[in-house]
Structures are given as C-alpha cells and as structure tokens.
Amino acid sequence: MKTTSAQIGAVVSNQREIAWRSPRLAGLLVAAIAVVLVSRASPVFSQQPATAQAPQSTSIPDVECVIGLETFKPNTKGTLSLLPSGLEFATGKNKADITTASIQDIFTGEESRQDVSGTAGTVAKLAIPYGGGRIVSLFSHGVELLTVDYVDSNGGFHGTIFVLPPGKATELRNQLIAQGANVTTHVEPPEPKEQKP
Amino acid sequence: MNPLSRTAFWSIFSIAAGGAALLLAASLVAQPSPSGETQKLTASAIQIERIDPPEDLLVPEAFRVSTYENVIREVTKTNKFQHVYRNGDRTAADVPDLVILHMVPHAFKEGSQKKREVTTVAGSTSIKMKVQFTSRDGKVLLEKDLEGKVRFFGENLRATYDIAKKVAAVVNDTF
Numbered sequence: 062m063k064t065t066s067a068q069i070g071a072v073v074s075n076q077r078e079i080a081w082r083s084p085r086l087a088g089l090l091v092a093a094i095a096v097v098l099v100s101r102a103s104p105v106f107s108q109q110p111a112t113a114q115a116p117q118s119t120s121i122p123d124v125e126c127v128i129g130l131e132t133f134k135p136n137t138k139g140t141l142s143l144l145p146s147g148l149e150f151a152t153g154k155n156k157a158d159i160t161t162a163s164i165q166d167i168f169t170g171e172e173s174r175q176d177v178s179g180t181a182g183t184v185a186k187l188a189i190p191y192g193g194g195r196i197v198s199l200f201s202h203g204v205e206l207l208t209v210d211y212v213d214s215n216g217g218f219h220g221t222i223f224v225l226p227p228g229k230a231t232e233l234r235n236q237l238i239a240q241g242a243n244v245t246t247h248v249e250p251p252e253p254k255e256q257k258p
Numbered sequence: 259m260n261p262l263s264r265t266a267f268w269s270i271f272s273i274a275a276g277g278a279a280l281l282l283a284a285s286l287v288a289q290p291s292p293s294g295e296t297q298k299l300t301a302s303a304i305q306i307e308r309i310d311p312p313e314d315l316l317v318p319e320a321f322r323v324s325t326y327e328n329v330i331r332e333v334t335k336t337n338k339f340q341h342v343y344r345n346g347d348r349t350a351a352d353v354p355d356l357v358i359l360h361m362v363p364h365a366f367k368e369g370s371q372k373k374r375e376v377t378t379v380a381g382s383t384s385i386k387m388k389v390q391f392t393s394r395d396g397k398v399l400l401e402k403d404l405e406g407k408v409r410f411f412g413e414n415l416r417a418t419y420d421i422a423k424k425v426a427a428v429v430n431d432t433f
Binding site: 127128129135166168170172173174175178183186194195198199201206208210212213215216217218219220221222247 | 308318319320322323324326327328331343344345346347348349370371372375376411413414415
C-alpha cells in the first residue's frame, strides 16, 4: 500500500492538532480538579468562623501565678481557664477572676526556668559535692510569661503574671483579643540570649 | 631601763593615750543624737504609681508589673498607712494627707538564672530606680536611689522583690 503525500499531510496535521490541544486539555483537567477540591474544602472554611465565634473554654493546669492576684500568695500553682467572661485562676480552695472588659493590656514573653528550683532544689544543689550542683543548674526548660494589666471597680491598676508552658500564653492572648480585650502595640526589649558558660 | 628611756616611754605613751582620747571624743561628738534625727513624715494613706521608665530604657512589662505589685505588698506590710491605694484608684481623691510614691527606673539589666548558678559571677539581674515621695500638689518630700538585684540564686523577677523590700525599708524609716 502506497502512502500518498496527501495522507502524510493529514496525519501530520492531526498530530499538530493533538499537540496543540493537549495543553488545553491538561489545563482543563487541572481546573476541574481544582474545582472539585475547592468545593470539598469550602465547607471546612465556612466552619472555621463558626468555631471561632463559639464560646471557648480553655483550661491549662499547673500554671504559676507569680504575683498580682490578691487572694493568692505569690508563686501559687493552679489552673488557668479562659471563660467566655475572661480569665479564671483557681486552686482547690480558691479562685480569682479577671473579666475581659477590665483588661487594659496583655503582654507575653519567653523565659527559661531551672528544672530543679525552689528552696529544696537549691539546698539539694548546694549539697552535691565537687560543684555537682552547677551541672544540675544546666538543665532548664522554656516557659512563657503572660502579663495581664487590668483595673478594678475603683479604677485601681493591677498587674498579674502567669507562667505557662511555651506557646500557651500567646494562644490565650489571641483568644482574649478575640473576646474583645484591650491590647496596645508593644515595643518589647530583645530576649536575653542564653549563653552556654 | 635607764631613766631617759623611761621618760621617753612615758612621753610617747601620754601622747598616744591623749590622741586616742581625742579620737574617742570626736567620734562621740560626730554620732547623731537621737533627738537630732530627721523628723518623720506623717500620712494616713499612700498611693503607689505605676513604674514609669523613660522612653530610652526598655523594661519588660513583667518586671514593671512585678515591681509595682511587690512594692504594694511590702508597703502594705509595714502598716504605716491606713490605706495603700493603687495607681488610678478614684477613692484616693478624697484623702487629704495622701502621699504619692513615684518609681522611675534609670537602669535595668536582665541576666540569666542559669548563668548565675553555673558561674556564680556572671548573669546577675539588676534594676535601679529613683523612688520619690511627693505630696498631692507635687512637692517632693523624699527622694532616694535604690537598686534591686539577684546575684546568685533565684529567678530574674526576684530583683523586683529585692527592690520592693528596700522601698519598704525607706517607708519604715521615713514614716
């Protein structure tokens, strides 16, 4: 069977047409996939604001209240909860509230705390012979400080400092801002760099 | 001992004894008598203002708040005042003999607890403040420079407790 020049020309033009169309087909395919993905993802996006608006209640145990709550001694450990009305710090017997409306400002900052600390820890470190206590002092962990400035019913200024696990203070701050707490723009000093001695 | 050396000994002894007596008398005269103490101030209430650092001195809010709260605690413990008012408390407006305590930090150094405990010579935290007691009309009643520090054991914020104790000591001496 002989192949005529006309047949060869038809085959070549078909190949060119396919080659010209294939990017368009691929583009259509990608667009179709994108439409499917967007249609599946849209309910997720639409749910997010609904969950953000829902009243949240976050409880963080083992939070240290360094100072600032009059009903608690300094360095009391308890549970810090975010309620729809604001913050609540509670121990087994006692609790104190900071309403969102009374909050003037919220600050967060990072610090490090010794793994072995307190009076007993310090005595134990001193008791280790040959300066072994210094090696124990090398072990520390990161914490985050949450400082909340608020006013009482007479307009008196109060400040409270909580020590939380890393990341939790920023999370609480953002949630309080979402509840309507006042926050100003801060110029925080650079964190002191922890240098290995 | 010959007579000459005995005379010399007694001469030297009398000069030394006389000098010692003069020094003793001078030190007794130099000591302030109890009646010569500065007159103590009196006030029924004190209002403690927030820490107000100058713009060029960055003090973390945790340190400012901790100092303010510790000073309120320690001044309250002195029992020198019927009321210790906080900054902004509207009920302090009616108190006639109110004293206002201002605290202005002029130096701050944040150290590291780990460095302190490991090296024992580095990593101290210190805060220096001008503490000023004024009357309601702004008249300065007393002004002092104080320093709070933590040199070895304790967290950085303990420097604020140290300075609060010193403020309370000034209150005890002044009121």
